[in-house]
Amino acid sequence: MGRIRIASRLALIVVGAIVLAQLLLAATYFIESREGGAPRIEPLIQQTAALALLLDRLPEAERPLALRAASGFGFNPSIRTDRPEERHAAILRKAEDRLRNLLGAQNDDRYVALSLISNERRGSQPVTRLRYLIGAQIHGVVALTSGGYLAIEARGGLTLRLLGIPIGLLAGILGFVVALAALIAVRRETKPLSNLATAVERFGSAIEPQPVTEHGAPDVRALIRAVNAMQVRIAELVRSRTLVLGAISHDLRTYVTRLRLRLELMPESEQRQKVTADLDAMQALMDDALAFARASFNGGPEETIDLARIVKAECDTRAAQGLPISFEAPARPLPVRGSPAGVARLTANLIDNALAYGHSADVSLHEGKDTVELWVEDRGPGIPPRERTRVFEPFYRLETSRNRERGGAGLGLTIVRQIVENQHGTVAIDDRPGGGLRLRVTLPRA
Numbered sequence: 001m002g003r004i005r006i007a008s009r010l011a012l013i014v015v016g017a018i019v020l021a022q023l024l025l026a027a028t029y030f031i032e033s034r035e036g037g038a039p040r041i042e043p044l045i046q047q048t049a050a051l052a053l054l055l056d057r058l059p060e061a062e063r064p065l066a067l068r069a070a071s072g073f074g075f076n077p078s079i080r081t082d083r084p085e086e087r088h089a090a091i092l093r094k095a096e097d098r099l100r101n102l103l104g105a106q107n108d109d110r111y112v113a114l115s116l117i118s119n120e121r122r123g124s125q126p127v128t129r130l131r132y133l134i135g136a137q138i139h140g141v142v143a144l145t146s147g148g149y150l151a152i153e154a155r156g157g158l159t160l161r162l163l164g165i166p167i168g169l170l171a172g173i174l175g176f177v178v179a180l181a182a183l184i185a186v187r188r189e190t191k192p193l194s195n196l197a198t199a200v201e202r203f204g205s206a207i208e209p210q211p212v213t214e215h216g217a218p219d220v221r222a223l224i225r226a227v228n229a230m231q232v233r234i235a236e237l238v239r240s241r242t243l244v245l246g247a248i249s250h251d252l253r254t255y256v257t258r259l260r261l262r263l264e265l266m267p268e269s270e271q272r273q274k275v276t277a278d279l280d281a282m283q284a285l286m287d288d289a290l291a292f293a294r295a296s297f298n299g300g301p302e303e304t305i306d307l308a309r310i311v312k313a314e315c316d317t318r319a320a321q322g323l324p325i326s327f328e329a330p331a332r333p334l335p336v337r338g339s340p341a342g343v344a345r346l347t348a349n350l351i352d353n354a355l356a357y358g359h360s361a362d363v364s365l366h367e368g369k370d371t372v373e374l375w376v377e378d379r380g381p382g383i384p385p386r387e388r389t390r391v392f393e394p395f396y397r398l399e400t401s402r403n404r405e406r407g408g409a410g411l412g413l414t415i416v417r418q419i420v421e422n423q424h425g426t427v428a429i430d431d432r433p434g435g436g437l438r439l440r441v442t443l444p445r446a
Contacts, residue, residue, distance in 0.1 A: 049102035
């Protein structure tokens, strides 16, 4: 599983915190509600039914006193001689049925109506939209058996009465919805940057342009456009460098070949042997420089290859020459994605280094869950830990001698790292148990 990017981390942190807070608030509230018993609108229904039954029993002269006694914060009853026209609210249908039951089965025919009315700023109209609930009131009408109608207006704590949710918790839920929408918008705006980072990472490995679609804010579009252009320029520069090195190598080979022919006409001598060795070193240096240039640009076309077969072929070639080399691998194919030429080159470089500096090479392949590892071990003097990063730098040699039989040109491990990174793998240097060095290449399985 890949690492979570910064935009996703921020989103998860914010969403997680909001969700946790809402869950705690909701849990606390509903626990209290369950312990409290009846629904929140029940007290209003009970109060309205009790007042209607009381007014039915009181003389008309005493009714104003009962109304004043029942009036309170958020509850305003009155008696009307004409029946107010109230629009039944579907959400209050059960509350109406409950009110009829409290008034008595024998009073099923009396008029009972409950409705939701918006505040004065919204025209005191029946509530038809969710946002009209803010500041809305419950209006109720109950016909009195003695004549007239009991009209009530209940305001304040409407969400608590209707939904069983206090306004604070409802605001929190709405805040969560708004925050979630904001996070989606932020994620949408940061996605181009994530795509850009992925493309740049791929470009750093393959040095092949990875164009990114331009979208997002104007400054983000400008950044993507600039990076796309930069990728093309860098790729062209590397390609030009490769072509120049190839041309130079070709021309130098011509001169080296001429010198070899002229040497063949010279008598055997110590100077002839030295010149021949120098020409061999020049030829190897040109080959390494050209291989490094090609590896830094691309590792060849990728395909599914059998790593065990390629490594075994390289080992068999050197074993046939009588060199001290051993090979061990599982008796089955080990498929990886990569360039056959690139994998053969990195294997050859590692084996040749082990033979040159460790006087033997023990090669083995190891399977992981999603990877295959190539180990090349020797019994040489090893590499000091402080030098194990620098040896992958171009032309860096542990030995100062320019003699290739001792110090080399300093490009072998650099080429290995370039090829491995092009194929999305890693290379590391470890100490071999019992002395010596272990070079470990890890490649993803196909």
